[in-house]
Amino acid sequence: MASVGIGIIGFGVVGGGVIDVLRRDRGTIAARTGVDLELRAVISLPPYKTTDVLGAKLGSDIGLLTEDPQIRIALLLVGGTTFAKDLALACLAAGKHVVTSNKALIASHGDELFAAAKAKGVAISFEAAVAGGIPIIGALRDGLAANRIESITGILNGTTNFILTMMEQKQWSYHQALAEAQRLGYAEADPTLDVNGTDTAHKLAILSRIAFGIRVPLTALRIEGIQNVTAHDMASAARLKSRIKLLAMATQRDEGLELHVAPTLVPLDHPLAAVHMNYNGVYVVGSSAGPQLFTGQGAGALPTASAVLSDVIDVALGRAEQTFGSFGFVHQPKPPHFLAEADERTASYARFVTPDKPGILAGITQVLSARNISIRSIYQEETDEHQQASIELVTHPARGGDFLEAVAEIDRKGLTVATTVCYRRL
């Protein structure tokens, strides 16, 4: 069995994980797949956490990889979109296939990289960029190749899912749960891109690309993070037999494509409701296969290494070139119509904080009714007279803009005394 030479760029968590898997399982992988992987270079800036890199050359000069004719595949396991892009282009220009875990890079610069790869007749693969070890890219692209994808609904960020799970299970505040996530290593010191939904948005853009054959400019995606989710919201969700999850949603409607990231009430009997802690889950509806669910660990050294190496094996077998060469990354004849938030269709939850006087409920229900918004459930907890009241309701599916305009009108009419809390409800 001939060996296939590979080089790693980036000796962080993922790079370390790949090396650990190769140290333990190089032989098993060779027996199982027919691919014997030889690590020949590790490119990273010192200091190095260890110099035990399975006999590969270890250094900071990218030439150790690009100028080694025996290296066929470059594993780009660094983050960011500037240096990472330059490194990717250098590897492609040198005729190396590229396998990456960098979602921001693919989401932001996918077109340029795909074009560069095609020009050199090599492939760029990115299973590890979305949902960690879950082979979701392969499932969407290959397993569901004969389907029109109708919708994707995903929990794609382990940090925020861990925080929301802790908030619910322990009745903690957002800040308590974030601190615990950081303590356990599920959140970074600067968790901004996770908690504000950006990381999830990058992954949704990538999945949508594969699923719908379109470019997804990040500006087409509405993004809302979890920073404003409160323990009170969690309790309200529980009363409604739901739980709050940060969902990435892409839905193909006749009028266009609906794409957003937002914390959403998920009914307890929905398959995604059972995805907890740092796990990810992707719920896909295909035109022939119907609904499917894929869940697993969305991050971490070994799950991500599993996805990186599955791509490496796919490339080494010569399979990726065929897929990459023919897959219709952009096969829609014209750019899709991205539905505005106002034109989304969704059920909603609202919690109104109202003054204690007659006519409030009548006023609220009349504003909704005038916009043709039908109420699915309503709840007003008992309060003493002369206290503020809290009125929570859930609507049936309605036009998003109509609902938000109704909420704004309810505020303008003085029917509320605090900001109304709104969530989509799945």
Place this chain on the structure above:
Amino acid sequence: MASVGIGIIGFGVVGGGVIDVLRRDRGTIAARTGVDLELRAVISLPPYKTTDVLGAKLGSDIGLLTEDPQIRIALLLVGGTTFAKDLALACLAAGKHVVTSNKALIASHGDELFAAAKAKGVAISFEAAVAGGIPIIGALRDGLAANRIESITGILNGTTNFILTMMEQKQWSYHQALAEAQRLGYAEADPTLDVNGTDTAHKLAILSRIAFGIRVPLTALRIEGIQNVTAHDMASAARLKSRIKLLAMATQRDEGLELHVAPTLVPLDHPLAAVHMNYNGVYVVGSSAGPQLFTGQGAGALPTASAVLSDVIDVALGRAEQTFGSFGFVHQPKPPHFLAEADERTASYARFVTPDKPGILAGITQVLSARNISIRSIYQEETDEHQQASIELVTHPARGGDFLEAVAEIDRKGLTVATTVCYRRL
């Protein structure tokens, strides 16, 4: 884009589904994958439910397929293991790749077919043979290529899962639920191979092959179906916050490989507990990826057609040949040790029907204790004096043989007055 010629053998539910998908989506598939599929022949015995087969030749002579040089791929969509095997070998001998949904064929004759395919330099693919539209073969083989698979736990038969769901949700008897399944088309007129666990066993054998790189003689698999599950068992499971599912289990232990099919108590918080009706689910634990769950529709015309066509596209792209040529279908240096049932390690449930006299509970617990079996929970419902009593208990994990021997001894000692009902508990 050049067309790829295909031929279908079998114009039943699956064949009809494939034709329906091609009728609707040939163009979409071509745009998405770069593969334009041209149906050139449909081989089946008359009478034909329709002659509208997209312009293909329709007839009963296999030569319409094997002798057409423009047909590259044969879709073998018939059941059984005698004619189907002959047809498969004829197609392979004619240099055609074969894509099949026939699990009994692959489970029983996989070796012979793989060898024939390799000898001709063609591929044989069978995603549709297991779990309908769920791309589980691809996930196990490609997505988890860099993992050692530690265990597979699956709900792999929609008929039995539908029956068990109905029994639980409506408190029906097995026979009532089976009649409803047949009425709705979820069970055949002769449901034997579904309800006795054989269909599930075939699928487990195929998954184990891919996961562990071993041959799985069907004699190595212990099979127990659902024909003896009662509404009373369902109620007992519910009291234990579990539900009964027909599980296929393959577990790699240090001592060997544990393989069985049996109705099992599944705790409600296990991911597989949420797989209902005719849906399938596969829970896999990989050495690097960790636990993953794949769920979706396990049968039906369109879900199965989705899997068949994903294989056809994989073959048409030239990918399957590379995988098939190098994948280590049998890569373990020596045959595995299949653990005997006695050596399995599992938690168990038992319901003893006991006479009304003192010393019964002491006797039962003493027999278990003497075999080092630890009790996790126990429940004896209140009954009047001089009535039979029912004692239900759940053990912690123990050696299967020790538990079954304890149950037998309890019977021999006259501590019971009816057959003891036992289940594994996940």
